[in-house]
Ligand SMILES: Nc1ncnc2c1ncn2[C@@H]1O[C@H](COP(=O)(O)OP(=O)(O)OP(=O)(O)O)[C@@H](O)[C@H]1O
């Protein structure tokens with residue numbers, strides 16, 4: 001049984017595709033079999049990141065451990081059972097295709113509310129929600145008062161996760177391990193950072209997620225997209241000396257994988 | 268005739284709502300009448316930012332120049348003409364409501380492809396597209412080769428703008444002034460920054476937009492969301508001394524407004 005990791009946040013640009021690529025590649029490089037699905041059918045950032053990787057590896061004759069990308073299959077309308085949603089059908093087929101050959105399946109969700117995203121959330125053994133260190137991103141999880149202190153109530157994305165959890169509970173499945181991480185953290189910005197941290201801690205107890213270490217704002221997390229590479233691949237492609245930011249980035253990714261507590265994963 | 272400014276980018280987290288709030292507030296503080304529309308019906312970041320502002324001003328008894336938020340009206344299904352799309356109807360009504368009392372109407376679009384967003388783009392006199400300094404964001408405008416140099420072809424968002432321009436041309440309207448700005452720029456990161464800059468310049472000639480100065484990554488652009496304030500309001504709310512980053516932020520916003528070349532706007 002593949003362990004399904006869903007990376008979700010309705011908020012755009014939280015870092016879902018970036019986290020998906022880096023977690024998937026880290027697990028592949030640790031020797032696990034990793035399948036990947038991109039549910040952002042229009043933007044397809046994760047799909048493009050992996051396509052770039054395959055193209056680069058082919059062109060350079062290199063062979064690096066890589067996640068295996070699966071596409072949602074095209075289907076005939078008449079292959080649906082009456083009342084079955086076409087997207088649900090395509091998603092369960094794509095997951096089934098990866099199940100037999102994967103220890104982990106990473107599912108990257110779009111930054112909007114879609115049927116595919118909703119269904120994927122109910123498939124999650126682990127749900128990773130990245131967010132910017134910002135009350136604008138926080139606003140999708142919960143509303144806060146004018147001082148950014150008091151929690152006034154849940155917002156659309158928390159409610160969406162809640163209904164995914166309901167569905168899972170009704171189906172008798174294991175509860176979702178919901179982890180939230182802050183992404184693109186600045187080196188300074190102490191006042192804002194402390195405020196968000198406190199508000200998140202309060203919210204985590206209230207709506208049931210745990211907070212794990214995230215990523216700082218580092219250009220290495222985005223500059224390797226055209227070649228489909230991550231910081232973990234740099235030594236293999238001939239970069240002799242990692243700069244100090246890349247060494248710190250590697251530690252951040254390591255700490256994240258550790259904190260995810262995934263079955264069979266030793267970091 | 269209000270000058271319509273649409274802030275659009277299908278890519279999530281590019282900075283649309285942040286740019287919308289800051290441009291709208293800057294114009295209001297310059298003495299212009301500014302209307303605002305939030306087409307992200309679920310997340311409503313701009314709507315929430317302005318609601319926070321109104322609540323804060325009311326609570327503190329202050330009166331600062333502010334954009335006027337309009338909501339899309341609810342409509343009766345039978346008020347539609349045969350074949351008319353409900354969203355088109357609601358949008359044109361909201362714009363009509365603001366037209367008579369606004370010099371500028373700012374329309375914030377969602378980070379996904381919706382009917383409202385598509386229609387709004389064809390209403391734009393000025394279209395502002397913010398993007399992160401990243402090839403992941405670039406990928407929504409155009410595909411590039413593995414080195415991030417050669418432009419291989421347009422992507423979904425460029426194609427969406429192209430069809431909005433087509434529609435406008437067919438309707439005999441003035442062409443859209445399409446401006447692209449980079450947002451959340453880092454202080455260093457020279458190599459990546461240069462690559463993106465060059466690719467953007469090449470693309471601008473190819474698909475017809477101009478590049479304007481954008482914003483650096485600064486916590487002041489996001490930490491004032493709970494009170495609905497911007498850096499321009501800080502003196503009025505009693506912050507005696509702006510720190511060096513806030514002074515620089517004010518200059519960045521000033522340079523952007525200037526570069527937009529808006530009718531009747533003196534900076
Ligand atoms: N830790 C980081 N350091 C530097 N840049 C980052 C980091 N995380 C993400 N980015 C950049 O921020 C932008 C948004 O990230 P990403 O596309 O992964 O978010 P997303 O949640 O998948 O967005 P969407 O909602 O559009 O799917 C991208 O330009 C990406 O390169």
Ligand SMILES: Nc1ncnc2c1ncn2[C@@H]1O[C@H](COP(=O)(O)OP(=O)(O)OP(=O)(O)O)[C@@H](O)[C@H]1O
Pocket residue numbers: 011012013111132133134135136137278279280281282283284285286307310312376377378379450451452482483484485486487488489
């Ligand atoms: N120049 C900046 N400096 C610091 N933080 C910024 C800056 N611009 C945007 N942000 C932060 O980045 C995140 C994304 O910005 P924003 O929500 O404005 O983007 P968006 O394009 O409207 O996203 P969506 O696609 O979800 O509508 C937010 O957390 C915001 O506070």
Ligand SMILES: [Mg+2]
Pocket residue numbers: 016017018040045046109110111
């Ligand atoms: Mg994404």
Ligand SMILES: [Mg+2]
Pocket residue numbers: 283284285307312313376377378
């Ligand atoms: Mg927005």
